[in-house]
Amino acid sequence: MIIGEELSNMPWEDRPENCKDVVWRYSKNPIIKRDATKNSNSIFNSAVIPFKDGFAGVFRCDNKCREMNVHVGFSKDGINWDINDEPINFKSADTTDPEIGISKYKYDPRVCKIDDKYYITWCNGYHGPTIGVGYTEDFKTFYQTENAFLPFNRNGVLFPKKINGNFAMLSRPSDNGHTPFGDIYYSESPDLKFWGKHRHVMTTTGIEISPWQSTKIGAGPIPIETDEGWLLIYHGVLTSCNGYVYHMGSAILDKNEPWKVKFRSRPYILSPQTQYECVGDVPNVVFPCATLHDSKTGKIAIYYGAADTVTALAFTTVEELIKFTKENSMI
Amino acid sequence: MIIGEELSNMPWEDRPENCKDVVWRYSKNPIIKRDATKNSNSIFNSAVIPFKDGFAGVFRCDNKCREMNVHVGFSKDGINWDINDEPINFKSADTTDPEIGISKYKYDPRVCKIDDKYYITWCNGYHGPTIGVGYTEDFKTFYQTENAFLPFNRNGVLFPKKINGNFAMLSRPSDNGHTPFGDIYYSESPDLKFWGKHRHVMTTTGIEISPWQSTKIGAGPIPIETDEGWLLIYHGVLTSCNGYVYHMGSAILDKNEPWKVKFRSRPYILSPQTQYECVGDVPNVVFPCATLHDSKTGKIAIYYGAADTVTALAFTTVEELIKFTKENSMI
């Protein structure tokens, strides 16, 4: 059972008749095409969140220089999006310090509401990739604060409420290239400025058990609070002789000590199989960055980047996903 | 001329009218889709053989953990297959020895009938990939015996009759990863337990001559006995800047000393060109593992994995393939 708000206007489509998979694709995928803004080369790995009577989002838009940045967008139905042509212009949260706000590039954003603020985290270019942090209250004015960690790090994902009285974040320490390794760690912060209490959460598998997650793993959407613990959807990478293949999986983390994994799916819940997932700037990628979910019905809509080119949508329910994760757990 | 049995019920389709290639694809490829069993991620690189009044097969089915295993299947026509949802459960041929039957994974099976038994060889996970060996008489009960070789080895392919009084096998020694080298060797065994008399058969080419087979090569289907010698269909790999490309070629080996190559095709006989060969879990792969053939007509049906995702079928005749191999030989 999802612990949280109702969201009756979230996008939804029932499972196709002869489909037995725990997660199923939206029939009109991709929902956002590569050229949905004026100068975009591709729009993918992006985050959405309920906002006012509709939805807001922060979108990774690579432009035609193939430079990486994040843009804001809005939607009434979560499916049709109006994305700004220009990147978000973050203001420094501390204008006295010229080091805050340095950002050679931004990519793979997540958006998390904690209390009254919308926090954005992303992979920020500060002498290497690290976790950039910012916030907005209205999706008009955005502030950038201190980076959470030293480089090299990616896939920083906040929890939607404080844990042990602290802000909490998952992240995946990496190197400065196409990192061929990567585990998920947990950190806490009293103030979103200083971070510590680093804990190891999950490592990769060998190639003999669950090979889809044998090269590296990284947290995806903001964890969903349920009565079973934190439901985490994450990506896992297998290295084939022709490069990386990105899949989607699920785990359940302990509610109070989220670095303890209670269940972890041995099978993937989605793998690249459609044309828009297999053909594009990076073939064979599904990369989840956000969910919308309704505590009343348990419906979950997963937003994911496909082939590093377009944005797609898939569905499941909390009951089914938790059941699947528990029944297929490797823990 | 094929030396062997007739097989009037083998699958067949005439060469398309304006096709001049020595090997042509079945028009309804792929014949086995990735989801043909309950939990399969992909079904490819698999072996079939005449059995009773139809056909049996051992299929590589990667499940949704992307774990690799082999399943048995049956068909009346060689095209429509009924594949078991569960992997083959091999019994140990020597239950007193707990080391026999160890198998962290199984992939790329071949099936070979010698006398009255159906022998199965595959890439077996025993502290690294090596050649697993088993047999069945009824495709219901399967026995696993000693691995043929030390790791690291792949593509172990038996000859369908004894040579110099011994069982004989082709294989491709490798390393423990995506091996960027690989030649075909020959070995003999008096008893399928102890192997020796190792001989080098074929090496790779340079990138100046026949580049499709410049990175590594490996035996494919069980060699076909003909009056010209053993007709071998094999795969060859080219390394592009975007990874490996797997092609199919042919050679003729000496009948009594099969480590001597009499002819070897400089051009490939099939390369990945269709959507199902170019797009999938590993783009640009055709990987032959079995043939059916009819000594009366000389027809050959080649079963091959496509894009490490699905199973496809192609056709040729022994006359044409031998003629092609001799006329285009690099030897």
Next chain:
Amino acid sequence: MIIGEELSNMPWEDRPENCKDVVWRYSKNPIIKRDATKNSNSIFNSAVIPFKDGFAGVFRCDNKCREMNVHVGFSKDGINWDINDEPINFKSADTTDPEIGISKYKYDPRVCKIDDKYYITWCNGYHGPTIGVGYTEDFKTFYQTENAFLPFNRNGVLFPKKINGNFAMLSRPSDNGHTPFGDIYYSESPDLKFWGKHRHVMTTTGIEISPWQSTKIGAGPIPIETDEGWLLIYHGVLTSCNGYVYHMGSAILDKNEPWKVKFRSRPYILSPQTQYECVGDVPNVVFPCATLHDSKTGKIAIYYGAADTVTALAFTTVEELIKFTKENSMI
């Protein structure tokens, strides 16, 4: 404004209505399929030039051994091509020297008319890849002369007239594999035999600015003389976790000192986005090797290889491309 001849019979198609890109694709791409000659595996990265009342071309045709060679072809309209089944048989320009004419392979040709001769340059296999040079006057008899440089070099592109009284060539020094680096250099020769006065022209970018050209770059078609300087279309490569992605960009070089770059486009002008550019022997490649252009109208037709498999056509005009390059310049 193009400085040069009129070419009223060049191929052309207006920009599609809702397209705003500076370069647009021909609607019937690819114009040359992979099997357009008898033994070809693929036909791509090729050069065309006005000849008599139509067009001639030198085409990279990889055969079914995947050996690389160049073939001559002819066309009335620049779109429908008749390509010879056999490779060009170059005669040695100096039959007394057996070292001239050594060529283990030939690929990626360019054709350049200077005065009355048609010069062909290509990547020539002489103890490693280097720049082969030849010429023809009639596209029937071809002569090969001394290689321009020591190995390892690729993408040698002549200027269509002498500079400072010398022949002039752009090239991209490399290594003997899938070179992960590469800048464009300039060299001069008084006689097409001895080369010197080597100058550095352009380097790659970092991954923070214009990442599409961050791994390596190489000159494409023969530079087009304009009143702004030499208009150069070139390729740039980005390294994704799944390999190289080839894009197309533009620059303007100083007329008299072409090693000085006046403008250089930060965005690409074409990237692999269609099925025939994204799926093939090497996914995600657009590789320009030639243009046709008409000084009267300013129309430019760009010939480019797609996915290392087929040949395609795109259009722009000199006014638009120069405007785009200047307005989007990183210089």
Next chain:
Amino acid sequence: MIIGEELSNMPWEDRPENCKDVVWRYSKNPIIKRDATKNSNSIFNSAVIPFKDGFAGVFRCDNKCREMNVHVGFSKDGINWDINDEPINFKSADTTDPEIGISKYKYDPRVCKIDDKYYITWCNGYHGPTIGVGYTEDFKTFYQTENAFLPFNRNGVLFPKKINGNFAMLSRPSDNGHTPFGDIYYSESPDLKFWGKHRHVMTTTGIEISPWQSTKIGAGPIPIETDEGWLLIYHGVLTSCNGYVYHMGSAILDKNEPWKVKFRSRPYILSPQTQYECVGDVPNVVFPCATLHDSKTGKIAIYYGAADTVTALAFTTVEELIKFTKENSMI
């Protein structure tokens, strides 16, 4: 001028007569041999500090399993050391949390006195190398606290007093192997538990300027407070065709904003040239981890590991080293 305490009993040896180098070696090097404890394979990369009427130290001792750990030692004169045979047994500073104190290995310690405590930092094995933190008041009982950062990090070096009211640390983010890159960063902490305000301090050079520090750099001893700013001795690595070569250099950091580099020596101040620096478990290494210094005379004694095998001593004075750094600065 050193700002700090006098240390009249520190080890010292005048510069040899015909030596003109800014740093000179102790004539009886190495001062600690590889077998100075019962089970040691090697003793190097270690830290010393004034303690009571003599000196204490924390020493990297690899045992004969080649496992890495830290041992405590004591000396009257700073030259002759008595090192414990057993590794330091750190107690957890928070025994309620089993994650604190996890340490698969410990190496390259530094010791820093702040107020009344002696803080130890080291490379700590916690799901990868990161910065372990501990303290002692008596060099008998040692406490381990939270790791400062997420993996992967090495060479964590504290400042000897708070900056901007916070603890301050230099570190060098890395990867999980023999990291072929590495810059120095700065971080602050209000409580030694939560860290943030990460700032980039210094990057590596190209191979054209100051190649000795072109592969990676890392802070060495605790920075020395002077009237010119923080005097930092650090190591820099050059990659030869036979591996890494470790050198020693110097820089001066801004007193209040230590991430700002005021001066940085272009030449090294010491390079591996003696037998004990060039021959050992890792040839060609000098690796400084500590200094002793006397504010009255300006004398500095540098302790450094040699060839990853033994511990050696070198001398300079603050006046000379600052003068050298300023006169040879690349900034």
Next chain:
Amino acid sequence: MIIGEELSNMPWEDRPENCKDVVWRYSKNPIIKRDATKNSNSIFNSAVIPFKDGFAGVFRCDNKCREMNVHVGFSKDGINWDINDEPINFKSADTTDPEIGISKYKYDPRVCKIDDKYYITWCNGYHGPTIGVGYTEDFKTFYQTENAFLPFNRNGVLFPKKINGNFAMLSRPSDNGHTPFGDIYYSESPDLKFWGKHRHVMTTTGIEISPWQSTKIGAGPIPIETDEGWLLIYHGVLTSCNGYVYHMGSAILDKNEPWKVKFRSRPYILSPQTQYECVGDVPNVVFPCATLHDSKTGKIAIYYGAADTVTALAFTTVEELIKFTKENSMI
């Protein structure tokens, strides 16, 4: 207790007074210098055995082309050796088969007496490195038989008597270069021609426990039969940032099922520390290939290559080495 023959004339030197190591070096090492034969570049990694009233040996002599081969030598005292200037000329044991005896190079020999024959195994160049096998009865006439395994393999070491009625061999499957991995396996043969019953014996360690054997391991001298089982001295490799470091360790294998490891030393028993072990063609190598031992006194003399350049000698006793192995075992 050694089970075997007495050898009162074996070389011996008591442990130096203040040495506490389980293995100690001969004081006059190296016993064989690099230029001990006419054309030798180096003599190392070699095997000796009692023969008649003295000793015979098979020596790896790299010549001044740096080609690798094996030479025979003789000694009265095991210390002063007379080594032939010419390599051993092996005759084919089966002259009817031209494939037997193919050997592009030979290195790292072992000599094992079983019944009345002296068997030699070595790394044999047959389309890659594999285990060559030969024998002699008089150290004058040598015969080469079938290679034991397919490439790629090294460090093939026979047991000195049959096990389960079969010949038995340890080996280390590898790749075709400077293999960065490697475990020890066990195989049996009824006839020294056909091999099977392959069993995994020992794997490498992680870098957290016993790092000296974390990259690869390989059997060294012929195992010594004792009442505790087979005493195996082996080499283990650590990868430093400057390359491989070779150490020596010990294990005890089950007498009847030698693939079962009863004890395995966590510390090394010898590591490269002297000038002749640390400086030479390959720095930092000790590589044991043979022992002499006396069942009466338990004395063991270990012959090992040093720095891939010279041959050295070290001593221990069976009692001490077994005690050490058991007390320091990781099993």
Next chain:
Amino acid sequence: MIIGEELSNMPWEDRPENCKDVVWRYSKNPIIKRDATKNSNSIFNSAVIPFKDGFAGVFRCDNKCREMNVHVGFSKDGINWDINDEPINFKSADTTDPEIGISKYKYDPRVCKIDDKYYITWCNGYHGPTIGVGYTEDFKTFYQTENAFLPFNRNGVLFPKKINGNFAMLSRPSDNGHTPFGDIYYSESPDLKFWGKHRHVMTTTGIEISPWQSTKIGAGPIPIETDEGWLLIYHGVLTSCNGYVYHMGSAILDKNEPWKVKFRSRPYILSPQTQYECVGDVPNVVFPCATLHDSKTGKIAIYYGAADTVTALAFTTVEELIKFTKENSMI
């Protein structure tokens, strides 16, 4: 027989009594120590030539930044050298062109007298390593001209007289790092500005024959004209598991067509075996860059860099070296 001038004052030392090697070391090596100039880290890989009544030389001096540059030096006896503390300040030979004279670094010089000028070639940093060219008439004023080739190239060595009426140079095309491949090529120039007629001279060997030259080779001193052809001393590299090992070998090239190799020594003529060759900034290097020779006596003195740290001297005679090369030739 050497064809050339007499040089009675050249350095010389007879072969030691019990030495049978074709090349023997000077007993007082190294002749130039690493600190022979004020700021030098190392002095090696350097060239000398008769000048006036003594000798002049151009020396590779890496300074204590480890920056690479060339210095001039003088000697009366060829053994005791006076080397300038400052690098050579080359003037541009064409001051109108700012591109001439660009040099980010200079290393591995050779000096060659042709007619009345002393030409210097070196590895020059111009957007990568290439062959820099300069000249002097008095070793006081030095001029730099156009680089001979495009990057990436090293070891450019002129012939001491024109061939076929042209200047002639050997070189070794490479890549931009520690190039793991490399053959020797030949080029001609009418004017030292434009170069062409590139010919392949010698390739590396396999690891089965003459492994000391299996990774890369490069010309060393200026070829010596003899009645047998051009006597070339060159270096060859073997890759051990601990990096590169540099050896010295010899070949005889055809007098008029020097790209034709008449004889080539299968054994090396010198390998790193002494302390000063095995221990230093790069262990295990002997690297010849110059000879002095006397046509009357046939004496040859070889100057070579040792361990990339110091300069050493070795001797042979033309008769012996030619005899050795012919008797041990692999051609």
